[in-house]
Amino acid sequence: MSLDHPLNSLGFAKPPAQTRVVVAMSGGVDSSVVAAQLASEGYDVVGVTLQLYDHGAALAKKGACCAGRDIQDAARVAETMGFPHYVLDYENTFREAVIDEFADSYLGGATPVPCIRCNERVKFKDLLATAKDLDADCMATGHYIQRKMGAQGAELHAAADSQRDQSYFLFSTTEEQLNYLRFPLGHLSTKAETRALAAQFGLTVADKPDSQDICFVPNGDYAAVIKKLRPGAAVPGDIVDTEGRVLGHHDGVIHYTIGQRRGLGIGGLVDPLYVVKLDVDARQVVVGPKAMLATRRVPLREINWLGDGDFLTGGARQIAVKVRSTKPPTDAILRPISATEAEVELLAAEEGVSPGQACVFYDPDSSRVLGGGWIWRGR
Structure with a gap:
């Protein structure tokens, strides 16, 4: 294809019909709209759903993803829009890469965030590799986050809708993965726009409720899950x-x-x-007392740096950080210790900062995500 061909909406210099895109379909409204939108634009869409845990147990659970009814919903969307859909059994991988660590971290007194590990170790690793095996030009997901092109390549940015932004859960996305990923919903202003698109495409999931809990933790009862996974714990x-x-x-x-x-x-x-x-x-x-929950110094490890320049040699930086997904970014100073370790100094003390959670870095002057790391107890 000539380099003079205009870029399509996914950033490739060729017609949509010659651009294959694998869409990660959880069965929810977001990924369903992504798949339907791309199919309507004429892209060569292939839908893939990962079965992450037992069908039978999931059928009775509302608000989950990647099992039971949700797999059926994803297949129905593919049939409606006329593109192929595949279901891959990833139960063992999900258990080993996500659930086991969740249980062990919880037993160790930490407060883990398994959704980040799922994106990092399953969806953006194994599923992305599957997309490449299918000769796809890229992989698209229904996450609310933006991928923008900057002076030095692809950048990760928070979603336009701060209420839907999922950047906290995607901080560990690597530069290599970012080059291959696409997030078609990140620019939308409200979730209502997504549901309107679903209705426009005639999708049965248009009014489907959002998933609320961690997919394998019914009703948010962490302790019950740990007891089942680790009897006697x-x-x-x-x-x-x-x-x-x-x-x-x-x-x-x-x-x-x-x-x-x-x-x-x-x-x-x-x-x-x-x-x-x-x-x-x-x-x-x-x-x-409550005052003892306040902290300003947050030790981090497993740093993933997405900013410009070398992380370690760049020295201390003034940034904004999130130490939990539900709060807006707050001003902080980032001090690298090694290529994978750092300390964050919060300019205003935060309460309840817990080992096992993530600390995500943001450019204080823009929506750009600069990476992040995992909070631990320190030395």
């Missing part, structure tokens, strides 16, 4: 204050998270207490 222990005085007892550290106030079972105190530490080895839940 819920070992009783003491609830203690910061001086070690016993205030109560618990049925297992897995029932608690940093910052938790309710459900401690230690009423009668003048001032409310919060979980400030989980000591797995001592089987202790340590509680203290």
Whole structure:
């Protein structure tokens, strides 16, 4: 194809009909609209759904993805729009790469974010490799995030709709992956626009509810899942204050998270207490006043740098960060320690920063995502 051919909407200098794109289809409205939109534009669309866990268990669960009814919904969209659709069994991979680490991290007193690991280790690794095996020019997903071309190549940017932005869950996307990925929904202003497109294409998922919980954690009951995955893991222990005085007892550290106030079972105190530490080895839940939850220094490892220049030699940088998905970015200073480790100094203290969560970097002057790392306890 001539280099003079105008770029199509996916950035290739050839007609859509000669551009193959694999769409990662979870069965929800977002990825369904992506597939339908690209098919309507004349692209050579191939839909692929990963079955991540047992069909039978998932059929009865609402608001999940990648199993049961959702696979059927994805297949129905493909049939409606007239493109091929494949289902790949990734149960073993998902269990080993995501669920097992989730369980082990939780048992270690951390607060893991398995959706990030799923994107990193399954969708943007194995599924992306499958897309290349199918000779696809790119892979598209229904994530709300933007890919923009900058002076030095493809950049990752937060979605136009801050309420739908999923950049926190995609910080570990590598430059190589970003070159191959496309995110057609990132520029939309509201979710209503996505649903309107679904209705326009006549998709049965147009009014389908969004997934809410972690796909393999029904009703957000983490402890129940851990008990099933690791029988005998819920070992009783003491609830203690910061001086070690016993205030109560618990049925297992897995029932608690940093910052938790309710459900401690230690009423009668003048001032409310919060979980400030989980000591797995001592089987202790340590509680203290809310002020003890505040922190300004956040140790990070497994850094993924998407900014310009070399991460380590660039020195300290003023950036904005998210230490949880539900809060807007806040000003911070990023200090590299090694190619994979750093410390973030928050200019304003944050409460409840927990090991196992992600700290995502943003350009303070734009929507660009600069990467991020995993919060840990430090040395």
